[in-house]
Amino acid sequence: MAKAKKSKEKSQHEEQPKSPMPAHHQPRPGIEAKMTPKPEFLAPLYKGAEKLKDKVAIITGGDSGIGRSVAVLYAREGADIAIVYLPEEEIDAKETAKHVKKEGQKCLLIPGDVKDSKFCEKAIKKTVDEFGRLDILVNNAAYQQHQKSPEDITDEQFEKTFRTNIFGYFYMVRAALKHLKEGSAIVNCGSITGLEGNKELLDYSATKGAIHAFTKSLAQQLVERNIRVNCVSPGPIWTPLNVADKQAKEVAKHGADTPMKRPGQPEEVAPAFVFFASDADSSYISGEILTLLGGETRAA
Numbered sequence: 001m002a003k004a005k006k007s008k009e010k011s012q013h014e015e016q017p018k019s020p021m022p023a024h025h026q027p028r029p030g031i032e033a034k035m036t037p038k039p040e041f042l043a044p045l046y047k048g049a050e051k052l053k054d055k056v057a058i059i060t061g062g063d064s065g066i067g068r069s070v071a072v073l074y075a076r077e078g079a080d081i082a083i084v085y086l087p088e089e090e091i092d093a094k095e096t097a098k099h100v101k102k103e104g105q106k107c108l109l110i111p112g113d114v115k116d117s118k119f120c121e122k123a124i125k126k127t128v129d130e131f132g133r134l135d136i137l138v139n140n141a142a143y144q145q146h147q148k149s150p151e152d153i154t155d156e157q158f159e160k161t162f163r164t165n166i167f168g169y170f171y172m173v174r175a176a177l178k179h180l181k182e183g184s185a186i187v188n189c190g191s192i193t194g195l196e197g198n199k200e201l202l203d204y205s206a207t208k209g210a211i212h213a214f215t216k217s218l219a220q221q222l223v224e225r226n227i228r229v230n231c232v233s234p235g236p237i238w239t240p241l242n243v244a245d246k247q248a249k250e251v252a253k254h255g256a257d258t259p260m261k262r263p264g265q266p267e268e269v270a271p272a273f274v275f276f277a278s279d280a281d282s283s284y285i286s287g288e289i290l291t292l293l294g295g296e297t298r299a300a
Helices: 001-014 065-076 087-102 117-132 155-177 203-227 266-277
Strands: 054-059 080-085 108-113 136-139 185-189 228-234 287-290
Touching: 001 228, 054 065, 054 117, 054 155, 065 080, 065 087, 065 136, 065 266, 080 087, 080 117, 087 108, 117 155, 136 155, 136 266, 155 185, 155 203, 185 203, 185 266, 203 228, 203 287, 228 266, 266 287
Parallel strands: 054 080, 054 136, 080 108, 136 185, 185 228, 228 287
Antiparallel strands: none
16 A cells, blocks of 8 residues: 555646646736646645644635645635735636635635735725634735836836835735734745845846845844744746746746756745644744755755
8 A cells, every 4th residue: 555655646746747847828917727728736745634724824826826725725724814915816716715724614705906005905804804813924926027128127016026025025914914913924925046046037126135134124023922933935836927927938847947957836835834834843943944946965
């Protein structure tokens, strides 16, 4: 039996899509249901251990990509989930909610835009009103747009990137702190671009660097409240964010320059978010940035 199980797990791992990926492009914000191949988010090899039993988590950008897989694994660990997403991503949000419920947990859908501080306050309030508490905040919503030169970045793009990627993180934290108690956790999503930069993602890289500094500073502020703050910083991952930003021929090469020669899948990133949310795993860790880079070691 053990031998058969090992063989099955190996075959599942080998099924991860390899580069080149199919060349395709979507209009923003990108819908996971329309991607080919669809991102892998169910993590069939991941077994829950009640690490987040009776907890409540709110996840921005939880409808698709990394956020969707985090929602599913948090539910597998026993947490009820609130998902924040853009209204045009409703089809993806409903699919995520279906999988959260399959894990035996409740899922609250909250459409809106984290660029709006009042919406962030309402999202937190809706979550607490629905579930009676809040234990985990995952800041994951993001906007990116490649540009060849700084002159190509408009005022509107620059402001949208910053308002989504760092203003939204701050707004969610400020609203959540009214309800987070001792033992709570905040997990932010950074990026390798925030550590190494990216010449065609000038504004996006700057916001991700800001998120890393925000994580460390906030961790210092909240350590006396026994609220841990950490950051997961991935490399290229197969999500709607990228197929909506890159041209089709560039989408096909997404992640091909990593040592593993492929983009990561959301299910390969989500366990790191469980790690940082779980006292069983990381009760002595705060202010850390964990990179997941497909074998790349320069930023480690």
